[in-house]
Amino acid sequence: MKTLVWVEHDNAVVKDATLHTVTAAAKLGEVHLLVAGAGCAAVAEAAAKIAGVAKVHLADDAAYGHALAENVAPLIVDLMGHHDAFLAPATTTGKNLAPRVAALLDVMQVSDILSVEGEKTFTRPIYAGNAIATVESTDAKLVITVRTTAFEKAACEGGSAAVEAISGGGDAGLSSFVGAEIATSERPELTSAKIIVSGGRALKDAETFEATILPLADKLGAAVGASRAAVDAGYVPNDYQVGQTGKIVAPEVYIAIGISGAIQHLAGMKDSKTIIAINKDEDAPIFQVADIGLVADLYNAVPELTGKL
Amino acid sequence: MKILVPVKRVIDYNVKPRVKADGTGVDLANVKMSMNPFDEIAVEEALRLKEAGSAEEVIAVSVGPAKAAETLRTALAMGADRAILVETDETVEPLAVAKILKAIMAEENPGLVVLGKQAIDDDSNQTGQMLAALTGRPQGTFASKVVVEGEAVAVTREVDGGLETVKLTLPAIVTTDLRLNEPRYASLPNIMKAKKKPLDTKTPADYGVDIAPRLKTLKVAEPPMRSAGIKVPDVDTLVAKLKEMGVA
Numbered sequence: 001m002k003t004l005v006w007v008e009h010d011n012a013v014v015k016d017a018t019l020h021t022v023t024a025a026a027k028l029g030e031v032h033l034l035v036a037g038a039g040c041a042a043v044a045e046a047a048a049k050i051a052g053v054a055k056v057h058l059a060d061d062a063a064y065g066h067a068l069a070e071n072v073a074p075l076i077v078d079l080m081g082h083h084d085a086f087l088a089p090a091t092t093t094g095k096n097l098a099p100r101v102a103a104l105l106d107v108m109q110v111s112d113i114l115s116v117e118g119e120k121t122f123t124r125p126i127y128a129g130n131a132i133a134t135v136e137s138t139d140a141k142l143v144i145t146v147r148t149t150a151f152e153k154a155a156c157e158g159g160s161a162a163v164e165a166i167s168g169g170g171d172a173g174l175s176s177f178v179g180a181e182i183a184t185s186e187r188p189e190l191t192s193a194k195i196i197v198s199g200g201r202a203l204k205d206a207e208t209f210e211a212t213i214l215p216l217a218d219k220l221g222a223a224v225g226a227s228r229a230a231v232d233a234g235y236v237p238n239d240y241q242v243g244q245t246g247k248i249v250a251p252e253v254y255i256a257i258g259i260s261g262a263i264q265h266l267a268g269m270k271d272s273k274t275i276i277a278i279n280k281d282e283d284a285p286i287f288q289v290a291d292i293g294l295v296a297d298l299y300n301a302v303p304e305l306t307g308k309l
Numbered sequence: 310m311k312i313l314v315p316v317k318r319v320i321d322y323n324v325k326p327r328v329k330a331d332g333t334g335v336d337l338a339n340v341k342m343s344m345n346p347f348d349e350i351a352v353e354e355a356l357r358l359k360e361a362g363s364a365e366e367v368i369a370v371s372v373g374p375a376k377a378a379e380t381l382r383t384a385l386a387m388g389a390d391r392a393i394l395v396e397t398d399e400t401v402e403p404l405a406v407a408k409i410l411k412a413i414m415a416e417e418n419p420g421l422v423v424l425g426k427q428a429i430d431d432d433s434n435q436t437g438q439m440l441a442a443l444t445g446r447p448q449g450t451f452a453s454k455v456v457v458e459g460e461a462v463a464v465t466r467e468v469d470g471g472l473e474t475v476k477l478t479l480p481a482i483v484t485t486d487l488r489l490n491e492p493r494y495a496s497l498p499n500i501m502k503a504k505k506k507p508l509d510t511k512t513p514a515d516y517g518v519d520i521a522p523r524l525k526t527l528k529v530a531e532p533p534m535r536s537a538g539i540k541v542p543d544v545d546t547l548v549a550k551l552k553e554m555g556v557a
Contacts, residue, residue, distance in 0.1 A: 066473070066475075068475065069438065069441075069448055069450075070441075070447050070448070073442065091469050092450075092451060092466075092467070092468040092469045093468070093469070095434050095438075095450070096438065096448070096450045096451070097438075098438075099403070099434070099435035099436075099437075099438035099439050099442070100438045100439070100441060100442040100448065101442075102404070102435070102439065102442075103404060103407060103438070103439035103440075103442035103443050104442045106404075107404070107523065108402050108403070108404045108522075108523035108524050109403075109404075109433070109435050110524065111432065111433045111434060111435060112432065121527065125432065125532070126335070126430065126431055126432055126529070127320070127326040127335055127429070127430055127432070128326075128429060128432065129532060130325065130326045130328075130335075130532065131326060131328045131335050131529050131530065131531065131532065132529070132530050132531070132532050133526055133528070133529050134526070134527040134528040134529075134530070135524045135525065135526050135527065136524065136525040136527055137523065137524055137525075138523050138524070138525060139523050173478075174445075174446065174447035174477065174478050175447040175448075175475050175476065175477045175478070176475065176476045177473070177474075177475055178463060178474040178475060178476050179473070179474050180468075180471060180472065180473040180474070181471050181472045181473075182470045182471040182472075183470060183471045191469070195556060219557075220556060220557065228487070232487075232488075237471070238453070238467055238472075238488055239467070239468075239469065239470055239471055244429065244432070245426075245427075245486070245487050247469070252556075253551075253554065253556050263325060264322070270532075270535070274554065275535075275538070276547070276551075287538070287540070289535050289538075290538045291535070291536075291538040291539070292538055292539060292540075292541055292547065292550055293538055293539070293540040293541070294540070294541050294543075294544070294547050295540060296543075296544070301544055304544045305544050305547060305548065308544060308545070308548045309548060309551070309557045
């Protein structure tokens with residue numbers, strides 16, 4: 001089977017999400033990559049070095065600059081004439097793009113796979129991760145999005161794939177990119193961090209969140225996350241949200257502070273290797289999944305913890 | 310213009326789903342069902358666009374069992390003008406739903422279709438994008454802001470790392486994210502009025518759509534259980550544990 005993997009990039013580097021997806025694709029067969037963008041030749045060079053990659057298709061055109069699904073999907077559909085499966089990471093870009101490709105190919109997408117069980121058989125979470133379904137596709141071609149935390153990263157060195165420039169239909173004339181507001185952070189990226197310190201509604205306000213959570217995160221070199229309640233209350237921006245509707249994370253250590261552990265939140269973090277919970281309510285559901293729990297008032301416990309590390 | 314709002318009847322988001330012992334699925338017998346939360350946001354957004362004068366009519370549509378009529382009545386009680394139920398007792402996958410919606414779009418010619426970004430039962434996150442593909446229209450997924458500007462719509466999207474704004478030519482497909490709005494509650498008088506609003510019942514065959522599933526569900530299982538944890542009495546013990554793990 002020949003697979004085509006969507007390369008997520010920022011015109012400079014290949015994002016880690018791609019490396020996880022390559023591992024999933026390699027379980028199905030020969031891995032080809034698609035680098036689409038505007039001025040992204042350097043990304044194709046880097047992508048060609050990823051271990052296990054047989055070929056890189058490079059589509060460099062202004063129309064592909066912001067990965068608008070209307071422009072990029074037809075390009076992928078063309079390439080699918082020579083491939084049996086299309087895989088994209090289950091990031092916002094992948095989730096936006098892949099179903100558009102699937103429908104154009106008249107196939108059902110398999111979303112957010114956790115494992116490859118056979119050539120056309122996969123597991124995926126349903127009901128906010130409260131059940132795991134094993135599904136088999138009956139379609140001729142596969143379109144898949146990959147839960148990145150469920151697959152190891154492919155090595156970004158060791159490969160020597162050929163890069164082939166391709167062109168597609170360009171601008172479909174349906175949509176245009178207006179602008180972006182990207183939150184800047186010096187801290188590790190949430191989805192790839194080894195340690196995450198997450199805060200919930202109990203942090204009271206943005207200032208308290210900052211004063212309590214950030215020093216601990218910095219001490220541990222951790223990324224900062226939040227529950228939906230903390231995001232909705234405006235303590236932190238939306239893209240900090242961990243959960244069914246936010247980001248899915250699986251770090252080595254997840255420290256949940258002042259988070260009760262609603263099922264929507266657990267859906268985003270219960271595959272973390274070690275979960276540590278600090279909460280003053282000893283009946284909080286978070287303690288049912290926590291490996292280490294501390295029943296304490298976070299206003300005393302967290303500064304004390306930060307001080308003693 | 311008209312706005313079409315597809316809504317789905319799903320297990321209530323507060324209910325913890327239980328996997329059936331025979332591994333065939335999740336037990337939905339006697340479980341509280343509600344409108345998918347993202348779809349409530351979609352209905353709300355359509356109503357706000359109507360109230361702002363950007364739309365004349367809001368049509369709610371649902372594909373599902375007879376009981377999905379209750380979900381449509383909820384949309385009508387919130388303020389939708391009329392509803393279409395495409396009735397079937399089969400499981401309908403996103404691709405088939407998108408094909409049914411395409412056929413309804415061909416009949417109704419909406420300027421905008423607003424869907425939830427995903428249903429909280431199958432967690433697919435596909436239907437909106439598939440509908441956009443099948444109809445050859447632009448898509449604004451994970452919307453946190455929607456502004457109709459003449460023949461176009463500006464959609465601010467929640468993307469990994471922040472926000473992004475795109476401009477789409479109408480007709481367009483928009484899928485809602487949680488931050489788009491706070492859905493209204495249906496008042497008792499409006500619930501009563503909703504009972505008199507038109508609700509057409511159709512079947513997938515009326516639209517010539519084959520709903521046979523493409524994905525075979527071989528098994529549904531409980532996720533692996535986490536082993537029981539420990540509680541530590543104080544911060545010092547927690548620090549010691551963290552040091553043991555090599556974290557600190």
